[in-house]
Amino acid sequence: MFPFLVNRWNLRGKAVGSDLGRGMFQFRFDLVEDLQQVLENGPYHFDQWMIILQKWEPIISKNxxxxxxxxxxxxxxxxxxxxxxMLSVIGEELGQVLQTDITPATAKVRVLLNGLQPLTKESVVEFANGEEIVVTLDYKNLKSHCHHCHHLTHETKQCPGLLTKKEASPPPPD
Known part of the structure; x- marks a missing residue:
């Protein structure tokens, strides 16, 4: 994984990766500019899975x-x-708004969101006159994830919510 990501990042300096265990890794960059570029140009994927990249903080937290x-x-x-x-208001419901982009064909918002929480697929937009509409949210460049519970941590076939339902269902009659 380390060579794949380092090659994809097109760095000016070098980056060295370390495996911290439990699916966590740490990269050290020679140049601060490279680190900033990598963080700004995410998200990244490896083997169809989203990779959470976040600047290291001296904390210990499961989140x-x-x-x-x-x-x-x-x-x-x-x-x-x-x-x-309006896009910022919708984006703020998802996380920290980083950017908006409006073209003749699309309205998009770039959001820094918690990848450990399920994705929000719809949002209710309220207007000043009291009317409401439901908008759907299409996450761009999203690959493997669960289409049932909308978590990024597993695929639908491994969804704990579906496995629980299967286990709770009575067996079919013989």
Whole structure:
């Protein structure tokens, strides 16, 4: 995995990776600019799985690292509401808004979200006149994840929620 990522990052300096166990790794970069570029250009994938890359902090927490920057395309929002402020409001429900992008064809928001929590696939947008609409959220560049519970940590066939339902179901009659 280390050579794959380092080659993909196109670094000016070098980066060295260490396996910390429990699926966690640490990279050391020669140049601060390389570290910043890697963090800004995520997310990254290895073997179809999203990789959480976060600048190291001197803490011990089961929730660290957890932050992933993702572009989220918003569907169902009337075009006359495609405004930076509106996209930011929708994005703030997901996490920290990093950027918005409005083109003639798409309305997107880049959000730093908690990759350990399930993805939000829909959001209710309330307007000043009291009306509401439901918009769908399409996470760009998202590969393997669970389509049942929307977690990034497993595929649908390994979903604990589905396994529990299967175990709770009575066996079919003979």
């Amino acid at each position: 660290f690292p957890s932050q992933i920057p993702l572009w989220v395309e918003i569907h169902g929002l009337p075009k006359h509401f495609w405004q930076t402020e």
